[in-house]
Amino acid sequence: MTLDVSTEGPQRMLGKDGKTEFVIREATYRDLNDVIAINRKVLPENYPNWFFVEHLEQFPKAFIVAEVGGRVVGYVMSRVEYGWSNVNKGKAVRRGHIVSVGVLPEARRLGIATAMMLRAMKAMKIYYGASEVYLEVRVSNTPAISLYEKLGYKIVGRIPRYYSDGEDAFLMACPL
Numbered sequence: 001m002t003l004d005v006s007t008e009g010p011q012r013m014l015g016k017d018g019k020t021e022f023v024i025r026e027a028t029y030r031d032l033n034d035v036i037a038i039n040r041k042v043l044p045e046n047y048p049n050w051f052f053v054e055h056l057e058q059f060p061k062a063f064i065v066a067e068v069g070g071r072v073v074g075y076v077m078s079r080v081e082y083g084w085s086n087v088n089k090g091k092a093v094r095r096g097h098i099v100s101v102g103v104l105p106e107a108r109r110l111g112i113a114t115a116m117m118l119r120a121m122k123a124m125k126i127y128y129g130a131s132e133v134y135l136e137v138r139v140s141n142t143p144a145i146s147l148y149e150k151l152g153y154k155i156v157g158r159i160p161r162y163y164s165d166g167e168d169a170f171l172m173a174c175p176l
């Protein structure tokens with residue numbers, strides 16, 4: 001997957017329906033209430049407010065939101081860590097971590113998650129020195145798994161009972 005996307009300023013894009021315009025940009029503090037509301041609406045994995053603030057403070061270039069008609073409809077929250085590679089076993093690397101992704105139901109299948117992910121991945125690489133990126137996803141979450149596969153991620157492991165309801169996670173990773 002090419003990371004041929006800009007990481008500077010707001011980017012206006014056309015949805016896959018050929019008519020919905022959306023904007024991809026870095027999140028600001030003023031977006032956090034919307035981001036938190038979307039997270040609570042679309043995912044069972046929720047976090048205290050400080051967790052969102054901390055990611056925005058530490059990795060602002062890789063905390064991306066999407067807007068349709070001036071309304072925030074999606075987010076990607078990321079971080080970069082130093083740890084064992086999920087791509088080259090035994091090597092310690094700076095690895096990007098996609099912590100949470102969500103798009104409101106009414107704004108799905110337009111390419112918004114794809115565009116936000118590409119921008120977050122490129123930002124992790126060029127601003128924070130990540131050479132690869134990984135994430136966890138529920139083994140039953142077919143839409144998200146196919147999104148990640150299209151972006152070049154591969155399943156590199158399975159984490160038993162990762163989620164609080166007992167479901168396993170796939171560990172997926174992609175070189176940058």
Ligand SMILES: CC(=O)SCCNC(=O)CCNC(=O)[C@H](O)C(C)(C)COP(=O)(O)OP(=O)(O)OC[C@H]1O[C@@H](n2cnc3c(N)ncnc32)[C@H](O)[C@@H]1OP(=O)(O)O
Pocket residue numbers: 042043098099100101102103104107108109110111112113114115135136137138141142143144146147148150
């Ligand atoms: C690390 C984590 O956060 S894991 C959890 C991920 N988040 C969630 O599961 C929250 C609930 N789901 C969502 O918010 C959304 O459905 C997302 C984020 C998974 C996808 O957002 P979207 O903006 O709709 O994705 P986008 O339009 O870029 O889709 C890209 C590709 O992903 C795949 N995809 C997306 N949704 C679906 C679906 N419902 N069924 C099958 N494939 C899908 C398709 O391959 C799609 O390409 P296509 O539309 O050309 O077929």
Ligand SMILES: [Zn+2]
Pocket residue numbers: 097098099135136
């Ligand atoms: Zn994670």
